[in-house]
Amino acid sequence: MQNAKFTIYLFRKVTKNCALCIVHCAFFYTFAQQNKKNMNNSSLLTPHSSLITILGPTASGKTTLATHLAAKINGEIISADSRQIYRGMDLGTGKDLCEYTIDGKEIPYHLIDIHPAGYKYNLYEYQRDFLKAYDSIIQRGTQPILCGGTGLYIEAVLGGYRLLEVPVNEPLRQSLEGKTPDELSQILDTYPNYHRHNQTDVDTIKRAIRAIEIADYYSHNESTETDYPSLNPIIIGVDIDRELRREKITRRLKTRLDEGMLDEVQTLLNSGIHPDDLIYYGLEYKFLTQHLIGELSFDEMFKSLETAIHQFAKRQMTWFRNQMDTHFYEVNISNINETIDLIYSDKLGISGFKFVEGSYGPYSNEAKQ
Numbered sequence: 001m002q003n004a005k006f007t008i009y010l011f012r013k014v015t016k017n018c019a020l021c022i023v024h025c026a027f028f029y030t031f032a033q034q035n036k037k038n039m040n041n042s043s044l045l046t047p048h049s050s051l052i053t054i055l056g057p058t059a060s061g062k063t064t065l066a067t068h069l070a071a072k073i074n075g076e077i078i079s080a081d082s083r084q085i086y087r088g089m090d091l092g093t094g095k096d097l098c099e100y101t102i103d104g105k106e107i108p109y110h111l112i113d114i115h116p117a118g119y120k121y122n123l124y125e126y127q128r129d130f131l132k133a134y135d136s137i138i139q140r141g142t143q144p145i146l147c148g149g150t151g152l153y154i155e156a157v158l159g160g161y162r163l164l165e166v167p168v169n170e171p172l173r174q175s176l177e178g179k180t181p182d183e184l185s186q187i188l189d190t191y192p193n194y195h196r197h198n199q200t201d202v203d204t205i206k207r208a209i210r211a212i213e214i215a216d217y218y219s220h221n222e223s224t225e226t227d228y229p230s231l232n233p234i235i236i237g238v239d240i241d242r243e244l245r246r247e248k249i250t251r252r253l254k255t256r257l258d259e260g261m262l263d264e265v266q267t268l269l270n271s272g273i274h275p276d277d278l279i280y281y282g283l284e285y286k287f288l289t290q291h292l293i294g295e296l297s298f299d300e301m302f303k304s305l306e307t308a309i310h311q312f313a314k315r316q317m318t319w320f321r322n323q324m325d326t327h328f329y330e331v332n333i334s335n336i337n338e339t340i341d342l343i344y345s346d347k348l349g350i351s352g353f354k355f356v357e358g359s360y361g362p363y364s365n366e367a368k369q
Contacts, residue, residue, distance in 0.1 A: 056238030057316035061331030066147035071102035080148025092284035184208035191215040237328035
């Protein structure tokens with residue numbers, strides 16, 4: 001471990017068109033790949049897992065699966081969505097909080113609506129906040145369920161990476177004032193342990209300066225070991241037929257616009273949030289803001305956003321399949337219990353799995369063989 005080289009894993013957003021609100025860059029040890037291997041092996045599962053993880057692309061049905069599963073096993077959901085942490089960003093992030101009530105039972109959730117819109121949340125904060133939520137759930141004797149589509153959040157949690165909080169470096173920022181994006185990009189490339197995830201790391205001057213700030217901090221500071229719980233996660237991938245997903249994305253976009261998504265973005269702008277700060281969040285907030293400030297017509301906004309969401313979902317799925325060695329299930333919305341039964345049959349080798357009313361956890365139930 002002492003000989004491990006640091007590399008910057010700068011993952012401010014999963015795709016070119018969607019800033020996932022990560023202004024913190026993580027330095028992962030080169031043993032991260034071994035961690036990933038161990039993490040993936042744990043997806044073979046034992047009855048002693050302390051964390052169920054449900055992941056998948058947008059519009060795949062993962063929230064529906066997670067909430068219904070939580071209702072069955074006395075679970076609480078920890079969100080792994082980098083934009084749902086913001087208050088007032090509801091329709092654009094697809095919080096769908098109505099889904100957290102199942103048959104009259106309210107499902108507890110965490111890391112949703114914890115910061116005001118405009119705040120720059122980062123990966124270090126997410127890992128810290130996840131651990132607080134996880135510990136509180138375990139202390140209550142209920143089952144934590146991690147659910148979301150922000151891949152870096154999920155990997156940082158499951159891999160147990162040790163991250164540093166990077167403070168603002170005002171002298172460095174002042175020295176970079178007035179430089180062009182190309183000049184900042186060249187400076188960033190001079191850091192030997194820097195690995196750029198994609199061009200969006202430097203697609204604005206503000207992001208490029210923050211990336212240099214983080215790279216510089218990590219070049220002078222080493223990560224420290226911290227206690228991290230042994231999660232032994234059950235990893236459940238959720239997918240949906242490609243054409244069905246495209247239809248669902250388009251239908252959902254139209255519905256959210258009808259429900260007032262433009263008004264939501266306008267309200268955020270009226271509250272004093274600068275347009276650039278909303279554009280930073282990507283997807284809905286990027287294109288709707290550009291429409292509201294006169295840069296795009298409504299038709300241009302809709303077509304561009306629809307395309308961007310389709311591309312985002314595709315890239316999400318590619319990333320999950322490459323990073324998470326687990327089986328992906330299609331969620332049967334009309335018979336969610338059938339989907340849950342199938343997952344536990346596959347994952348735990350239990351045939352005819354049945355939930356017992358009032359029992360805690362999927363492992364305390366007896367299976368009919």
